[in-house]
Amino acid sequence: xxxxxxxxxxxxxxxVVRTVWxxxxxxxxxxxxxxxxxxxEIHFPxxxxxxxxxxxxxxxxxxxxxxxxMVGVRFQPGSAPPLPTVLDDLVDQRLGLAExxxxxxxxxxxxxxxxxxxERALMFLQTHLLREYRRAVRVDPLVGEAVKALMPWxxxxxxxxxxxxxxSASQLRRRCLHAVGMSPKALQRMLRFxxxxxxxxxxxxxxxxxxxxxMAGLAVDVxxxxxxxxxxxxxxxxxxxxxxxxxxxxxxxxxxxxxxxxYQPFLAGRRxxxxxx
Numbered sequence: 210x211x212x213x214x215x216x217x218x219x220x221x222x223x224x225v226v227r228t229v230w231x232x233x234x235x236x237x238x239x240x241x242x243x244x245x246x247x248x249x250e251i252h253f254p255x256x257x258x259x260x261x262x263x264x265x266x267x268x269x270x271x272x273x274x275x276x277x278x279m280v281g282v283r284f285q286p287g288s289a290p291p292l293p294t295v296l297d298d299l300v301d302q303r304l305g306l307a308e309x310x311x312x313x314x315x316x317x318x319x320x321x322x323x324x325x326x327x328e329r330a331l332m333f334l335q336t337h338l339l340r341e342y343r344r345a346v347r348v349d350p351l352v353g354e355a356v357k358a359l360m361p362w363x364x365x366x367x368x369x370x371x372x373x374x375x376x377s378a379s380q381l382r383r384r385c386l387h388a389v390g391m392s393p394k395a396l397q398r399m400l401r402f403x404x405x406x407x408x409x410x411x412x413x414x415x416x417x418x419x420x421x422x423x424m425a426g427l428a429v430d431v432x433x434x435x436x437x438x439x440x441x442x443x444x445x446x447x448x449x450x451x452x453x454x455x456x457x458x459x460x461x462x463x464x465x466x467x468x469x470x471x472y473q474p475f476l477a478g479r480r481x482x483x484x485x486x
Contacts, residue, residue, distance in 0.1 A: 210235045215470040218282070219335045225288035225342060228471040229335065231327045234277045243269040244406075244447050247286035247356075247389065247399040249296065251306065254279045255330055256322045259306040259314065261292075263299030264390030268448040280321075280331040282338065283471070286396060287352040287388045290338055291345045296390035352388040355381060359397040361404035361431040362479045367393050402446050404431040405439060407472035409455055424451060 212233045218226035227248060232241075243250075245265040253259040255278045262269070264286075273279065289296055292309055307314040317337055324330035351374050358370050370393065371381040385393050408415075408427045415426020428439035443451045 211239050213466040215466075215468055216331070217470045217474075219332075219339060221339055222335060222342070223474075225285055225346075225348065226335075226338075227283045227285050227474065229331055230281045230283070230470075231331060232273070232277075232279045232281065233327075234273050234275050236275055238275050239273045239277075241271045241273055242447070242449075243271060245399050246283060246403055247391070247396050248284040249289045249299070249390075250284065251282045251290070251334070252279060253281060253306075253321065253330075253334055255324075255327060256318075259318065261290075261299070261304050261306055261309060263302040263304070264296055266301055266391070266395070267446060269301075269303070278327050280327055280334060282334065286356045286400070287385075288348050289388075291341050295387040297386040300390045349384055349388045351376065351381075352384050355385060355393060356389070356396070356400075357478075359393060359400050360478055361397075361401040364397075364432045367397070398442065399446070401432050402442055403475065405433070405443075407475040410468040410472045411476060413476070 210233075213230060214232075215228045215230045217223070218229050227246070243262065243265060245267065247264065249264055250262040251259060252262060257277075284290065292299070317334070321330040321333050324333055354374060355370060358365050358373070367381070368378050371378045374381060376384070382392050385391065385396060389396055391399070405427055407413075408430065409424075413427065415423065415430055424439070425436040428436050433439040433442070440451055443449065443454060447454050
């Protein structure tokens with residue numbers, strides 16, 4: 210039986226990892242539609258070769274073989290694991306982790322294959338990542354602040370954000386391209402759509418303007434002009450209409466997967482205003 214369950218990352222990784230997950234396929238291959246999140250992901254089939262999925266600008270459809278158990282890590286925008294290049298070189302690419310990390314991946318593959326359970330394998334992967342972050346990874350703090358500011362709950366102007374961070378607009382753009390793989394404006398659009406998905410997955414009640422309830426209200430809550438605006442963005446980013454993406458239910462996600470570990474932290478700042486000088 211197919212299953213997909215998300216979990217919170219280790220507390221020490223919570224600042225750089227949005228969620229970790231375990232996926233199992235059943236008797237038949239499973240067609241998985243990966244959506245843009247603003248971050249990179251590691252996909253690690255137990256006993257197989259792990260891959261890094263670079264920042265996506267649109268949907269990526271993958272056919273996962275039958276009887277596959279896979280663990281994964283979804284990183285926050287601007288918080289990628291150690292890589293030999295900047296992220297704008299990896300946009301919309303899927304690369305073998307061994308190409309990026311070299312021989313240590315072989316030992317990690319063997320360790321995870323012998324873990325006994327996917328939960329233990331996922332723990333080994335997170336422990337490895339934690340060591341790497343402590344040893345080598347330096348996250349750009351200004352990009353981190355920009356990512357927080359670009360969350361959909363309090364829309365900001367990109368030029369005002371650059372001024373707030375004591376950067377020029379071109380400096381902010383360059384740093385975001387290197388650390389995130391996309392411009393601040395593109396990331397803002399990506400996070401706005403992720404905000405809508407989080408609300409839909411949580412079955413949230415809209416707090417939008419009077420008369421804008423259901424999907425229209427959720428669209429307003431995250432900064433879309435109206436439901437038609439959301440529908441256009443959904444089609445561009447996912448290749449599907451909102452109804453098809455959500456499994457036929459326009460008020461909440463009906464995919465049957467457990468996403469709470471991903472959407473709960475994302476929604477934590479929903480009512481927190483951002484003040485820019």
